[in-house]
Amino acid sequence: MRPVLAYAPRPGPLGVARPWIVAAYLAPLAIVAFTIANPLLLIAAGTTAAAAGALSAAGPSIARPLRWSASLAAMVVAVNAIASQRGATILLRGFELPVVGRIDVTLEALAEGAVLALRIIVALTVFAVWSACVDPDRVLRAIRPVAARSALTATLVSRLVPIAAADGTRMAEAGRLRGPAAAPVGRVALTRRLVAGSLDRSVDIAATLELRGYGLGIRSRRPRHRREPGEVGLLGAGATGLALVTSAAAAGSTGFDAYPRIAIDLGPATIGLALAIPVVMLAPLLAAWRRRRTAGG
Amino acid sequence: MVEPALVIEALEYRYPGAVTNALDGIDLRLEPGELAVLAGRSGSGKSTLLRAACGLVPHFHGGEVAGAVTVGGRSTRDAGPAELARSVGFVAQEPETQVVSTTVRAELELPLELRGAGPVEIARAVEETALALAIEPLLGRTTDSLSGGELQRVALGAALVTGPPLLLLDEPTSQLDPVAGDELIALLRRLNEEWGVTVLLGEHRLERCLAAADRVVAIDRGRLLYDGPPEAFGRAALGAAPELATPVTRLFQLAGIDASPVTVKEARARLRAGAGPAPAPVPRPAETQRPSRRASGSALSCRRLRVELRGEAGPRAVLRGLDLDVDPGERVALMGPNGAGKTTLLRTAAGVLAAAGGSIAVPDGAAMLGQRPDDYFVRERVDEELPGSAGRAALAAVGLDVPGSADPRDLSGGERQRLALAIAMAGRGAGGEPSGLVCLDEPTRGLDRARKDDLAGWIAELAGRGAGLLVATHDVEFAARFASRVVLLARGRAIADGSPLEVLGGGWYFATETARVTGGRAITPEQGAGLLAPDVLAREGR
Numbered sequence: 001m002r003p004v005l006a007y008a009p010r011p012g013p014l015g016v017a018r019p020w021i022v023a024a025y026l027a028p029l030a031i032v033a034f035t036i037a038n039p040l041l042l043i044a045a046g047t048t049a050a051a052a053g054a055l056s057a058a059g060p061s062i063a064r065p066l067r068w069s070a071s072l073a074a075m076v077v078a079v080n081a082i083a084s085q086r087g088a089t090i091l092l093r094g095f096e097l098p099v100v101g102r103i104d105v106t107l108e109a110l111a112e113g114a115v116l117a118l119r120i121i122v123a124l125t126v127f128a129v130w131s132a133c134v135d136p137d138r139v140l141r142a143i144r145p146v147a148a149r150s151a152l153t154a155t156l157v158s159r160l161v162p163i164a165a166a167d168g169t170r171m172a173e174a175g176r177l178r179g180p181a182a183a184p185v186g187r188v189a190l191t192r193r194l195v196a197g198s199l200d201r202s203v204d205i206a207a208t209l210e211l212r213g214y215g216l217g218i219r220s221r222r223p224r225h226r227r228e229p230g231e232v233g234l235l236g237a238g239a240t241g242l243a244l245v246t247s248a249a250a251a252g253s254t255g256f257d258a259y260p261r262i263a264i265d266l267g268p269a270t271i272g273l274a275l276a277i278p279v280v281m282l283a284p285l286l287a288a289w290r291r292r293r294t295a296g297g
Numbered sequence: 298m299v300e301p302a303l304v305i306e307a308l309e310y311r312y313p314g315a316v317t318n319a320l321d322g323i324d325l326r327l328e329p330g331e332l333a334v335l336a337g338r339s340g341s342g343k344s345t346l347l348r349a350a351c352g353l354v355p356h357f358h359g360g361e362v363a364g365a366v367t368v369g370g371r372s373t374r375d376a377g378p379a380e381l382a383r384s385v386g387f388v389a390q391e392p393e394t395q396v397v398s399t400t401v402r403a404e405l406e407l408p409l410e411l412r413g414a415g416p417v418e419i420a421r422a423v424e425e426t427a428l429a430l431a432i433e434p435l436l437g438r439t440t441d442s443l444s445g446g447e448l449q450r451v452a453l454g455a456a457l458v459t460g461p462p463l464l465l466l467d468e469p470t471s472q473l474d475p476v477a478g479d480e481l482i483a484l485l486r487r488l489n490e491e492w493g494v495t496v497l498l499g500e501h502r503l504e505r506c507l508a509a510a511d512r513v514v515a516i517d518r519g520r521l522l523y524d525g526p527p528e529a530f531g532r533a534a535l536g537a538a539p540e541l542a543t544p545v546t547r548l549f550q551l552a553g554i555d556a557s558p559v560t561v562k563e564a565r566a567r568l569r570a571g572a573g574p575a576p577a578p579v580p581r582p583a584e585t586q587r588p589s590r591r592a593s594g595s596a597l598s599c600r601r602l603r604v605e606l607r608g609e610a611g612p613r614a615v616l617r618g619l620d621l622d623v624d625p626g627e628r629v630a631l632m633g634p635n636g637a638g639k640t641t642l643l644r645t646a647a648g649v650l651a652a653a654g655g656s657i658a659v660p661d662g663a664a665m666l667g668q669r670p671d672d673y674f675v676r677e678r679v680d681e682e683l684p685g686s687a688g689r690a691a692l693a694a695v696g697l698d699v700p701g702s703a704d705p706r707d708l709s710g711g712e713r714q715r716l717a718l719a720i721a722m723a724g725r726g727a728g729g730e731p732s733g734l735v736c737l738d739e740p741t742r743g744l745d746r747a748r749k750d751d752l753a754g755w756i757a758e759l760a761g762r763g764a765g766l767l768v769a770t771h772d773v774e775f776a777a778r779f780a781s782r783v784v785l786l787a788r789g790r791a792i793a794d795g796s797p798l799e800v801l802g803g804g805w806y807f808a809t810e811t812a813r814v815t816g817g818r819a820i821t822p823e824q825g826a827g828l829l830a831p832d833v834l835a836r837e838g839r
Contacts, residue, residue, distance in 0.1 A: 180724035182688070
C-alpha cells in the first residue's frame, strides 16, 4: 500500500527541481500559514498551494491530506468555540455542556477558530505538495554529508512508515477475515501488535542500513546536481512572493482581529496581495504546464 | 595463493536469551568462484549461518559466539557488516525490508555514496549492475511500486553494486513464481560464471538450484550434515535427512534404481543408458483424476467474474471474466505467474474485495488464510484468540492440540498456520465442521518438505470433512502432492483447468521434476516410481 503522503516522480518544475529550490518556492506560502491571520490571504495561499500541486500532477496525493485537514479544521473550530469565552456577538447563550458547564458561543470565537483551521489547512497543503513532489532520497542525500545521524534516523523512519502502513492494512484485513467465534480484534490490541511488529521491522531495516554502509562513518561527497529546467522561474516566483508577503506584513496591511469584534483588513493592498500571490506563484508552473500540453499535442 | 572467499572455523553461536546453540561447531571453506547451495530444514540454522558470514552475527544480533569467521581475509570479530560489505553482499528473505530508498536508482547509488565514491564511479556501477540484473527499466520507478520479485532483484542489485566477490542469499526464490525463480537461479549462475562471484545460496526448493551448484552444504540443528558435490548429495540426504532429497532422487530411490542424478537431463540419460527407453504409458493414478461434481452444489461458483484493484493510475482489472466452480471435498491448486489474479480471487471469495462485474457465490461461507499467519494473532494466549467452546471446536477442526495458555507466536511454523486458519474458520462451519470453502494463500512460503507434507495431510483432512480447498501456490511439487485439481490462471482468466497430471505433467515451467523425467506421465515420485520400477521395466521386456 502506498502511504498517503507518497512521493512519486512527477512532471513539471516542482517534480524535477532541487529540494532547496522547491523549499524556497513554497516558503512564502508556509510563511503566510504560520504568521498571517488574515483569512483572505490564507485562502489565497491555500488555493495557490493546492493549484501548484494539481499543476504538478499531484492532485490525488494532496486530496486525501486535504480531506483529513478539513475534519481536523472542523474540530478546531468546535473546540475554540467552546474553549474561548470571549467576543461581543453571542450566538448561543447559556449552552450547557457536561464537565465544562455553562458556556456562550460567540461569533468571534468561531471566527478565530476558523482562522486557526485555515492555518492548519494551508500548512498541511504546503507540506503535502512538498511530500508529493520532492524526492526524499535527494533531501537525505543533501543532509547526509552534514548530519549523518539525522539522515540515518530519517531514512529509517521514511522506510518504516510505508512498511508499517502495509503491515497495518494486512493486519486489519486479517481482522476482517476472522471467524465470528474468534475474539474480536479491537483497536488497542491491533495497535499494540502493530507497534511490536514495527519494532521487529525496524531491526530488519536497520540491519539493511548497516549492510549498505551506514556504520562506516565515511563522509559522503556532497552531491552535485545540474540545474533543472524551470528552477529559475521557481526561484523568481518564490523570491517575489516572499517580498510581497514580507512587505505587506511590514506595512500592516494583513491584519485580522477576532476580539472584541471581528476586524479584517480588506483594503486595496490586502486584496491586491491576495490576487498577486496566486498570479506570481503559479506563473512558472502554468507556463510549464502549457509547454507540456503543447508538446503532448 | 588465492585467498578463500569465506572461512568458517569451529563456529558456535547462541542468540541472546536462547538456551541452545543456533550454530554448533560449523567448519566451512568457500573458494573463490564456487556456487554452493546451503540446504537444511526450517530452523536448522541456514539464515543464522548466512548472517554470521556477513558479520550481522554477532555485531548486529548480539549473543555468544565462539570460533572464527573470515571473509576475504578479514575476521568478522574485527570488522562489522558495513566494513565487510566490500567483500560480501547479503540478500535476506524479506524483500520489503531490503530496500531503504524511495527510488530504485537511489537504492543502487546509496551503498556507493556511503563509501565516498565519486559521481562517475557511481553512475557506471549503477548502470552496469542494472544491466546485469535486467532491472534497467526499473531505475526510475519508486520502490513501493515494485512487485515482490522486482524488489528481490533490486535488493540483489544493492548488494552487488559495490562489487563484492562473495554473495550470500537467504531463500531468494520463496516469493517468486516458477518462471521468475528459474530466472533468478540462472542469473546467479551467470554472475558466478561470467564475473566470478562466489555464491552461497540458502534454499528449500533444492530441485530448483542443485543443477546450477558446484557444491552442497547441508546443516541440521546447527551442525554440518553434508559438504560435498551435488552428485553425492542425494544419497547422503536419503540416509541422513530424507526430507532434503529432491523429487528426482526420491523417484529413483522408490523405483529401486541405484542412482542419484542431480538434474532432469542426467536422470533421463541414466534411464536411457541403464533402463532402456522411456516406459510405455500406464493408466493414470486414480487420485489425479478430476473428481465428478457432487449433487450437493458448489463451495464456490464464479461466473464471468471481474475484479478491479484501485491504483495510482485508476482502477486496473485483475480478474477478467473468470468462470470457476469448486465442489465440496475438492482440493484445488490455483497456480499462475505473479500478478495473474490468484490472491485477488481468494480475497474476493473471502469477501474482502467486491466484484466489479459478473457473479461470485460462496453458499456455505469462506475462511481465508493469508500469506502471513502471524497477521491473525493479536493476543498473547491461544484461548484469548479463540475463547469458549466455539474456539475449542475451531481448534479441533484443524487438528490442533496446544495449551490454551500458549503464546501464538511461540508455536512452531506449522502450528501457527493451523491456529491462524482456526481463527479464520471459528464459528463459520456447522457443528465444528470446517466452512464450505477454505482458501490458503501461498501456505508453503519458508516451509521445508516435512512441513509441506504435514500441510498436505491436513488439507486432505479438511477436504475429507466436506470443505472445498482453494490453495494459491507457486510450488508445483506441493501442488502435485495435495491437489485433486489444478487451475492455471493468466491475465485474470483460467487458461487451464484439469487434473494435476494434465496441468503439471506437460508444461515447461509449471511442471514437476518427476513430470520432466517421465515425460509428463507421472508428477510425484511415488507415481513415477510405479512407472520406472525395475520390475515394471522387466515386465515390459526392457
